[in-house]
Amino acid sequence: MGKTTSQDRILHAARRLFFEHGFGQVSTDVLAREAAVSKATIYRHFENMADILRCVTEAEALRFREITPPKTETIADLQTALIQYGTKLLTFLNEAETLEFARLMHEGARENPDIGEAFFNAAYGQTQNDFAKMFAAAQNRGVLSDLTSPMDIAEDLIGLLEGLGMVRVQLGVIKVPYPDVQERTTRAVNTILKMHATSR
Structure with missing residues (x-):
C-alpha cells in the first residue's frame, strides 16, 4: 500500500474537523497539527480554507x-x-x-x-x-x-x-x-x- 500524501492527510483531517466542529471553528493551525504537516505545506496544496472545503465537499x-x-x-x-x-x-x-x-x-x-x-x-x-x-x-x-x-x-x-x-x-x-x-x-x-x- 502506498504512503498517504501530505495533501491526502490534510483533506482527511479537514473532513474530520469540519464534520465535528464546523468550518468556522477550524483554523490552519489546528488543521496543520491534526494532519501532521506545516502551515506552509497546507498553502502549497491549497489556496485557502475555502479551497480545502471545496475539495472536501467534492x-x-x-x-x-x-x-x-x-x-x-x-x-x-x-x-x-x-x-x-x-x-x-x-x-x-x-x-x-x-x-x-x-x-x-x-x-x-x-x-x-x-x-x-x-x-x-x-x-x-x-x-x-x-x-x-x-x-x-x-x-x-x-x-x-x-x-x-x-x-x-x-x-x-x-x-x-x-x-x-x-x-x-x-x-x-x-x-x-x-x-x-x-x-x-x-x-x-x-x-x-x-x-x-x-x-x-
Whole structure:
C-alpha cells in the first residue's frame, strides 16, 4: 500500500474537523497539527480554507456522482440514468453525517459567504451540472424535444427530488428527509420527462 500524501492527510483531517466542529471553528493551525504537516505545506496544496472545503465537499459528492456519462440515447436510457443518479443522491442526503455537515455549512455560511459559495458550487452546482449534461445529451439526440435550458431542467428536477425534506429536517419536524427514496425519485424523474420528452 502506498504512503498517504501530505495533501491526502490534510483533506482527511479537514473532513474530520469540519464534520465535528464546523468550518468556522477550524483554523490552519489546528488543521496543520491534526494532519501532521506545516502551515506552509497546507498553502502549497491549497489556496485557502475555502479551497480545502471545496475539495472536501467534492470528495463527498463523488460518493453518489456518476463518473462516466450514462447512456441517454432513448427516453428509457435517460429515465434509468436519472433514477439511478437521483436515488444515489437522496440516499446520500439521508445519511446522518451528511445532514449534520450540511447543517454546519449553512450555519457557517451566514458569517462567511465564501464558504457558502464554495459549498454550493461543489455540492449543488456540480449536481446540477451532472443532470444538465444528461439533459443536453438527450436534447442533442432528439429524446427531449423542447428548447428549455438543460440547466433549468436540472434545477427543476433537483427541486422535485429534494422538495421540503431538508427544510423539515433543519426545523426538527422529521429526522430523515426522504423515507421512500425510490418512489420519490421515480415520481420526480417521470414528472420531468412528461414535461420535456418528445412525443413519438
